[in-house]
Amino acid sequence: MTATVRKKLIEVSIPLEPINVEAQRRKQKAPKGYPTSIHKYWAQRPIAACRAVLFAQLVDDPSSWPDRFPTEEAQDAERRRLHKVVERMVPWEASNNEVILNEARWEIARSVAWGKGEEPPAKGDGEAILDYLQTKAPPVYDPFSGGGSIPLEAQRLGLRAYGSDLNPVAVLIGKALVEIPPKFAGRPPVNPKARAEAANGAIRAWKGAQGLAEDVRYYGQWMRDEAEKLIGHHYPAATLFDGSEGQTIAWIWARTVRSPDPAAGGAVVPLLSTYLLSQKSAAGQVWLDPVVGDGPDKAYHFEIKSGLPSNDETKRIRAGLKTGRGSNFMCLVSGSAIPESYVKAEGRAGRLGELLVAMVVESKGKRLYLGATEEQMKASEIAQPEWSPMQEMPENPRWFSPPEFGLKTYASLFTNRQLKCLSTFTGLIPTLAKKVEVDCGGDREYAQAVATYLAFAIDRMATYGSSLCKWLVKDNALAPSIPQQAIPMSYDFAEANPFGKSSGAISQCVSVVASCLEHAPYDAPASIFESAAQNGSVADTFVLATDPPYYDNIGYADISEFFYVWLSKSLKEIWPDHLRRLTTPKDNELVATPYRHGGVEAAERYFEAGIKAALSNLLMRSDTVWPVTIFYAFKQTEGNADGVSSRGWSSFLQGIIDGGSQIDGTWPLRTELTSALKNDINSLASSVALVCRKRDLNAPVITRADFIRALKREMPAAIDAIRKAGVGPVDMQQSVIGPGMGVFSRHAKVLEDDDSAMTVKTALALINRVWEEIENELDQAFDAETQVALAWFATYGFDARASGELIMLTTAKNTSDRALFASGVFKDMKGKAGLTPREELPSGWSPAGDKMLTTWECVQHTARVLNAPDGGGEAAAALVAQMGPKAEEARALAYRLFEIATNKGWAAEALVYNELAQEWTKLEDVAATLDAAGQAPGSDQTAFAF
Template structure:
């Protein structure tokens, strides 16, 4: 394979990172039609990021033609690169997700690059197998998870293959890339519901418009139609368990504000419950008392509702009040963090040990605290009803999911309170409802088969799992999506789901990537027209299905990534497990135990096990192994094997892209990193892959900097790797350091200066982005040897790479004036606080300046034996660099921050236009100071420097509009 001509791909050179990150962050708030509304997965990559990474991985960077001597000049290459950037900028926008005009431009660029690559390799011995200009290579993701990457590969025109060990993930991928293409263009076969409750949100414009049923729209509409039938049938059978509330005189007497609803029957949206235990006070030990973390039901301004506890001796009851709540209501009867409460009848403390003990004895009960009704465009909150409580507790399920909850209490916080089986996460009424809906899955399957045969005839009797496309397969396809809708009902319909009093909506079971104990929970009405209802789940799922591309064949299979051979000659992009972040196998059992009940006969191979496989899951969890060291060894070995498989099998003309997301960041001499990150990098490199680049992908809002002990803005790193040459040499530590000194400055300048329309890497992301060029040097060798002959570890390599970054950015590097060097060193020691004059005098002399000099520059104040740096807020508001006789870069940088914060980007641009020659130095100083503040955990200061760099491109654009002499380095505007 060494003679294959493989042009550099765009992702190995440049990306419009800011545009990708902005679109990825925006996508987090998208729900209408997004695949995340089909079925929950805990770490699905944003579609925008996945699409952009894949495209940049597939298209040739225009600069490769210059490298091959094709006569293309630098300006022409940059112009072509900018055209590719424009394609990315267009298609990462959510509204263009299915814009065929935009997507066709992307697909044409992919085809053009592929044909160029085929032409370059037309004489290769394996050209017929590897370089067919009439057929794009297929795609594979061996850790497919939530399926965003395989889905976007399919959307970009590739045949897409997904594999995962987790059966829930496999089903999600089948639902997104395998099933829709099988029935693309199929009009719906189900009868229109007699009473269509989805109204204007219906998918169809009318029956009979067959041209409308392109893609997966017909399939989506049948999911909606048969879901409606299931809803009606279920209500006939168990609707009595979900009664309405008549607003009678008794309720109005307590709540005169509800007079407008007199004698009306209102539908219940949610029953709000609180867990209870027997009072720990000996005098009241037979009285059950609540464990409420809040008594607030609604915090909406003008619609405040709260619960008041009326206690009389041994008796107490909940009463819902409207109006501003007293402060005591905010925390319920909770005393402190954890399971610590006060008894509402005795006042005695209820400690966490007592609560856990009661839980393990099976003595934690529940009490209705309030009821939420659907009013006239409002939520109506009323006091609990004895009748409603009795009806709820009268339910008797005929089956319960008694699968044990396995795993660490770190993620399964219900276990210390005696909740050991999944059945114990649901009320009896919730279990009855789910059982009824799953019973109806079997009934509706036969109905769909019959309707399909009536419309289409039937020659194909193969099931869906065997590749069928006839009535049986179609019925199983629709039922698979109906089971997915029930997964959404489960996620909101458990005793871990709660009520968001700021929104008047449900907080789902997996609001976090864990099953945590909830003291007050909300029981949804599956027959209401609100979140948590079955029809709402159906509607959201149908919209998601209708948005799926369904344009290329796809497949999803259950496979261990260390054993798979699916990647052979395929393009690979993947999002593997992250060391010890989240035990998805343990969490997935919550859905699997129900999904298996509904789909085992349709997908026997996928649901052959009682629970989700766990022992093979590639995560470093000590609770599954003898110790943490054994767990880490298991992860390292498995990840190395998986990556080795990929490096052997993947198509040699393309790099592989690998996502890595951080659980946390520990600041140290290796910069932003952690044990999992280093272990992961080591596994990648030892597998035979060479790292060519790292791209920070931000999925948080750009205006928000999290605490500096967290991962700040960069939530994912995308590694770009190629297979290392089989004849790779070893090198010495000294030679590695020499290459870092020679090559890192140019790479860092390209990152902080921006290139070809690419905005500069934000300071918060620089440490991770710079790993790319540093690790490119380290990983191209078979080994880097220390002086004693031992192998240099990834950790040590990261230390040296981080030092190279620090050396490049430090003001002592020779790129800054003496005043700035003094200020930077003084800031490192004292920030904005005062320090002794003698120490400042000594430092100033060492830097080649004086305290009087920097005072004259207007950046320090000196007196009474003390010296203090002035913060930017104390600088002159009408400062003009042209009139300033002594303007260190330090002053210029902080005047830019003051102008940006007080007046915005345009005003900052006007200021920069007056001193364009200082632009590069200002930018470099901001990077240095951000790095310093991050290390010292000075969050506010770090934010200011990060915002300056984040706005730099716009500032420079504004400075050009103002007009000035000179150019800003790194920007060609």
């Protein structure tokens, strides 16, 4: 469709810091009701990032309306106002705040209305705003919807939302999160207890999906009670030291093999990775102490000890029985090595056993550790149930290590008692659905919705209820079966009591699912359907926002089968179109899996062709008024010295460009935890948000030389704008790709000297090279003293060297060592010289009083003050206010120093400059309100905080 293209906010500027802070906060700890908790899926973007990117994708940049914002100053002020809207909108706490959400929705409605030559609804009229968005704004469509984060946040912003995925597990998650809740918004619960309370005069307003969530809790309890009648006897209480009984929370098991050492007399020995059971208590630890008998049968048992272990015991606890990486163990009886190859061979021969070594018991609100008993062992010894998930896992050790040990089917990942438990619960779902249908007066769709959420609760039980679950000794809790994007082998494991009080108990699993449902948005309709992105679309024109697969990082279809085998048993009658197969569909999955496509090169070609086909198909139907946004996971360590990143990143970009897209920008959203920065500044993963538009069909062809000239002409201003937008140095490599690839992708082709088409890999290398040239040219613009300091820092850091080294540098830069000593940039150590460390810089320094002001001093003093106990944001801003033209030079120098420190591996020093550069925009904002003395006229200096 043809339309006037107006720049959107995301094509110019977005406030990265508040988005990153909230994304990392939720990555560290998901609060109650957080949507990703409803069901396990992989690589789900934090909702803060999705919400912010969608908003910036839909809202006009003020430069699009020069009649309303005629000057750069007016446009900058409006951008800052929109940034504040984003800042208020992204925290999880704002997710159900109608005041904040309506503020964001109105901004979107305003852009839509102005584009149509209309005026938006009144700012405070929430219902009118929603009605306008759902009738006048196009829907948002994510063709790789996965865990549903993008459709969910589009819906929360008041827009119609569509999502599709090839994977039926993902489709059902999307339906549960965004499609089902609006259908039953405001409906009271139908369970007998709630109806009786209502009949007795209890009045409550059921908002959103609260009534549905209440029914999920009620019928979840009914399911628990029914299951306990059937299998509760397999989970007996434990006898405590005083003869009383306590509920078992978990049983701790070790897999076993027969010792290969003849000296062990054929003893069956445990494969324990640690003797520790708990180290959460400040008073000490709890551990297993093995006692090996002297008799010919080499009998052994474990005793439970607690307190502060001796030095010998500590060494043994730390070492455990696992040595090194992989499955290398020590024989408990003889102390000889049990190599990995032997363990795998025993497993493939079907000779892996299981030994109960301890129990975790609840008593008077505390968790106690008891030794194994014969009664508890016998309770677990049950036959495999009639039905078990016998589908085989793929032979792909990158994602699945259990098959190497003979555990080839999904059933083999569970003990017989776990299989019996999960089979019992899944078998109750059809009966439960019929019961709900009767209670709600025959509304089958509602009954099926309740059943779907409870099937998700059972899947959560499976996550914490397999023989792959470790016991977390620091947390006294269960770890999930699939900690990341693979199914790893586990040698010792914890078996949860489904009727107890742990993450694997049905009551806890139901509670988590119901809380997610209770917090789901419900103001806009949504539809999630099953389709490959290469073929799928929707009837309407749409805004395209998506989060596609990450090359070969995750085998979604393979790994999600862990859940599919249980969902197909519990929900096949309810969702027959999605659960009709024995396994998940894999043929059209857009993942570069070498074992499926005949090698690495063939997998790369398949991935590029798939991305191209998907984007070509989608761009034909997307609304060209709005740009396309695409998330992609990227690690800084995927780049090399030439700026050429991993095979996956360049293949992904190649597929996008070949699909007809022009890349307008790349925004690195730091959505992962920041702890790795302490050791490696480049170790973090970012979610790169690419901004694209459809390339002009009449785009010209240019040469390699033309491309390089265009890069040199356009990138300096683009880099300056990126810095002003608040992008930190750690993310500059990804950010400069945006304008660079913008030049590359707006042309039909860039021809090499032999007339072949330039590849994305080559373009990335050239972009990085031009960026380095621009940075080096910037060095020459600094004052001579700063140039000397920069050259010294790049070679020696803050180390001292012979004074002759400094004299040689100063001569080349037409300055003198005396000038550098006088300025305080360098220290004169009588025969030696070195840069003055920040902690030794004078505390009373100010730019206004410095007669030899250097850019180097501006950076180092501002960094010192920003992190000083008696300094902080206001004090640093006061320095910036006095710098004048040096302020922009200082910002640029902070980026340059970060690059040098990173290349040298000085992580702590790099962090100083990264923080300073990221905060610089804030410092300038505050500096604008300060007078030359650093005081805010009429201010009590309490308004600013970092």
